[in-house]
Amino acid sequence: xxxxxxxxxxxxxxxxxxxxxxxxxxxxxxxAARIQLAEDLWDSVAADTGDLELTAAQRAxxxxxxxxxxxDPGAGEPWDVVRARIEKRLAQxx
Numbered sequence: 585x586x587x588x589x590x591x592x593x594x595x596x597x598x599x600x601x602x603x604x605x606x607x608x609x610x611x612x613x614x615x616a617a618r619i620q621l622a623e624d625l626w627d628s629v630a631a632d633t634g635d636l637e638l639t640a641a642q643r644a645x646x647x648x649x650x651x652x653x654x655x656d657p658g659a660g661e662p663w664d665v666v667r668a669r670i671e672k673r674l675a676q677x678x
Contacts (some may be wrong), residue, residue, distance in 0.1 A: 606613060638646070653657070 610621070613621065
């Protein structure tokens, strides 16, 4: 059972029992347990995002970026370059 599943228990009617964050005393969990909780929570959200629609502002921003890319496809950086830069920054931050 994942951490998230152990926090939100399904009752006999199939509904979820909601627990207030203050009742969870999350700060008492180890760092590893909190990371696992965050991962479990993110995975549960990611599984349900198919129902989310883009806002008009999000759609406009994506359209703008797509148009920019169409005008100058070489302007960006490859993912491996960006990722290496981020990892280097994180390693330096310690």
